[in-house]
Amino acid sequence: MPYVNIKVTNEGVTSEQKQQLIEGATKLLQDVLGKNPATTFVIIEEVETDNWGIAGEQVTKIRKRKENEKDI
Template sequence: MPYINIKITREGVTAEQKARLIAGATQLLVDVLGKNPATTVVVIDEVDTDNWGIAGEQVTRRRERGR
C-alpha cells in the first residue's frame, strides 16, 4: 500500500530507466518493511530544468555552467 513519488529533472530519462526505478523502489519497500508489492504505487514526476531550483538557482543555468 505504500506510495512513492520520485521527482527528477526532465533530462532524457528512458522508459527502461523508469521501469528500473519503479521495480527498485517497490522492491525496497518489500525488503525493508515487508510491504505487499501488489498495492505499492510509484509515480515519477519529470520536472523541466527551468522549474527546478537548488541553491537559489535554476538547474538550467547550472547546466549551462557545466554543473
C-alpha cells in the same frame, strides 16, 4: 498501501530506467518494510529544469554554465 513519488529533471530518463526505478522502489519497500508489491504505487514525475532549483539557482542555468566552462 505505500505511495512513492520520484521526481527527476526531464533530461532524458529512458523508459527502461523508469522501469528500473519502479521495480527498485517496490522491492525496497517489500524488503525493508514487508509491504505487498501489489499495493505499492510508484509515481515518476519529470520536472522542467527551469522549475528545479539548487542553492538558489535554476538547474537550467547551472547546466548552461557548466557547458560553457567545458568549452573554455
